[in-house]
Amino acid sequence: MRATLERAALLKALAHVHRVVERRNTIPILANVLLRAGDGGLKLQATDLDLEIVETTPAEVTQPGATTVPAHTFYDIVRKLPDGSQVSLEMGGERGTLVIRAGRSRFTLQTLPDSDFPDLAAGELPVRFEIASADLRRLIDKTQFAISNEETRYYLNGIYLHVVEQGGVSLLRAVATDGHRLARVEMPAPAGAKGMPGVIVPRKTVAEVQRLLEDPEGQAAVELSPTKIRVSVGDVVLTSKLIDGTFPDYNRVIPTGNDKRLTVDRSEFSSAVDRVSTISSERGRAVKLSLGEGRLVLTVTNPDSGNATEEIEVDYDADPIDIGFNSRYLLDIAGQLEGDTALIRLADPGSPTLVQDRDDAPALYVLMPMRV
Structure with missing residues (x-):
């Protein structure tokens, strides 16, 4: 594998994907980010087996290939490189290493085979709709603070997204509660959302989606099944498992x-x-x-x-x-x-x-x- 790209583009992509990686991992490959260089540029992928983020960034690829490197170390290296520099990524002469060059800086990182990297297969996601980034962010911002941190009541550890019919109008509603307070926000349901299953989006996924919705003028594509959610914003695709539980009847409170x-x-x-x-x-x-x-x-x-x-x-x-x-x-x-x-x-x-x-x-x- 051999690819060259702008430091700013690589840093932006890494900033999105590396946060998914837990600092402590019992499975070594989960501490790594997958790098795949090909015709479309450089694809970066990270997962914790419940949540996966994939982002593709433009790169000049002279030799296609793939490998995995420690996510947090790689991010720290790129973050500290000079602004405006060109970053070169190349498989090292020694087997199992990646060489990173930028100006006079040179780093060599140990790698693990890309074949060992897990893929969070989403399966069929039958419900799909487009929503303005500003609207989706508002649903999250207004309810996120009320998500419960109590792990024993795991079904409260996320935002409940569902569609309700009210006065002949379909509304997309977000609800979160920790038993002491409850937040409920609604908006007209986007085309395609009608008939979606009620789903509980986990706290960590909510936080990552929130960070992806940086452009208030942008659009997000949401795909859903009863067990998975996928949110696509620009070149970033986030796929996550949903909380397998029943959200309580919040209307009673x-x-x-x-x-x-x-x-x-x-x-x-x-x-x-x-x-x-x-x-x-x-x-x-x-x-x-x-x-x-x-x-x-x-x-x-x-x-x-x-x-x-x-x-x-x-x-x-x-x-x-x-x-x-x-x-x-x-x-x-x-x-x-x-x-x-x-x-x-x-x-x-x-x-x-x-x-x-x-x-x-x-x-x-x-x-x-x-x-x-």
Whole structure:
């Protein structure tokens, strides 16, 4: 194998693929990236057996061939090469080595045979649709923070993507929850998405797809089966297994009878929560919201360090109520809202609370209260 290409093009491709590779691997070949030089340029491929990324980048190939090299070491080498340099990749004179040259720099890396590299065979992916990169990124950005980290409830370790029919309109909906908070965002379903199976996209896959959606003007092609998903963005193709589990009936936890309406300036509310929570303990993080007509008092009490209160003006004319929330969860949700105001609908101190930009907003958040 012999190929020459721009350092910038190689670095960009490596930046996409090397992240899939785990730092610690019991299977040596999984620590490597597959390099395949041919007519189409240089193809780079990496996998952890659950997730695979393939990217093809332009290269001048004088001798086709393939090999695998340690992914993180290769990435670090290319990252440290001078800007604008031409990188030459060539199988070494000694068997089982790859020589990397750029200017006066020369590196030799140990290789493993390309024949040992696993291929994540996707099989048949019957559902296919195109979606604007900005729309897919929005579905991810608005829900990703609520993905559970609790491995025992593995079916919550991802974003649930599915299509629902509502008022004669098909909607593509993304939902994530960790049992304490829930995020639900929807948009009109793209052509071809109707009839897709409900799938749970794993946390790691979600993060990698998010990184690929760099161009807000771009398009992404999504292919699905009940067990696999493939997302193609430009020259990058990401294939992943899906979480094999049943996502809970999230509609049961979205309250419909919350009659106490609080409208608050989003930025002012977020800043006030942030300020008073400075005093909270790492474990507790509880902030008490005391609501009365036209005003909201936020209180944090920490027996070890003191207490904090702040009052802000709000639009509220229902019965007074005291309710507690995890301050970090409140800030996470406030950070996802897009409008100048936040609409918070409450029932009582023990029931789930609903947060939106406004009535009928495409993004909806549910937050469980805490005892304070």
